[in-house]
Amino acid sequence: MPTDDELLDQLAGALTPPDREPPVDRVSALRIAAEQRATTAGGAGAGGGAGAVPLSSRRSARAGRRRGRTGRIAAIAVGVAAVAGAFVLGGGLFRDADDPSPDDLLAGGTIEFETTLQAPDGDAKAQATGILTGIGRTVQLRTDDLAILPKGEFYELWFVGPDDSPRTPNRISAGTFHPDDDGRSFVDLTAAVDPALYPELSVTAEPGDGDPRATGTEVLRADIELLDS
């Protein structure tokens, strides 16, 4: 019978995986996220700042838990695959020095507004930055004040237009999210919305009832004041 050490050596030999390369799109997603972090944070630490570099990878990585872990990673992979595909079509993944980088393709946004959302009856606040990009409008939402919701529930960010009401809604969802385990909600959401036509932001806590309308409680709200272009 083998000694303990021999038994563990056998176990190590039996279980140690062979060398294996990670999927290219996953590596690319991590690289892009790191590059975006380096650009936006500028040393600002986790979560980044409100720099106008709304990479799709970061948006995907930060998108709400409603999509689930698999959806989040799949979205990153899809986003990266799209970027990689652009390079493949343009002559390969290993671009020339003169070719645009993924950052160049996905960045270059213009900040349209910066506002602070506040709870109607509480101290909770969130910072929101709206960015016009070549691929749409992105809202970077940053707050540590939202409570972690019960499983199945989530927060939803809305662009709200004039005369919006529960009976006659006039709002467009920018996406859903959930605070992370540390209670942070640092999300980048995208919506094809002109903030000049929908000049308010609202965050609701949604019950996860499958109803796409705003059926939950409003927890944050702010008027949008567009910056001079």
Place this chain on the structure above:
Amino acid sequence: MTGDGTGSRMHTGGANPMPVDEAALRSLVAKAVAADAEAWEHLYRRSYPRLFAYARRRLSSDTAADDAVSETMLRALDRISGFTWQGAGFDAWLYGILRNVVLEAYRTDGRVTPTGTLPEQLDNGATGPLDTLVRRDDHDQVRAAFRCLSSDDQEVLELRVVAGLSADGVAEATGRGAGAVRMAQSRAIQRLRGHYEGLGRAD
């Protein structure tokens, strides 16, 4: 490796958990803290085989395991500013994140039985057909014994023997005390031996 199997060990063959030395790893992590994309890619490639194997043994598919590893690396990127070398090291820190990701997957999808080809079912390091057969003979029995263990026993042995974590590292990754880990490992080895010997008698 100490006689009771609780010492530090470094298995060779297959994916190496530490292809860079401690100083190089510290340098790499320092660059990662600065969001250096090259450093993150290096860390991903370096850690991937074993993180994937850990996840694959606990999740239903290769895709689910890849998702878990990707999520782990993204969370590591998010949290690297809070990482310190005062703990059990970078690998233990990464495994701790991965473990939480896997547990979250359990909460979301329920605990599932892995299907398909598991990492250990590959011809690990075999150099030819005969070598493959010999290795399979050597490994099948201990692998079968390992599968008879509880998930807790499997985890402590995998983190110590395959991931190459120290007892302190396993403690940090699993949120247990180092003493409890050593005790758990000792008991897991005895149970592994019991199953191993039982399977040998059955043959």
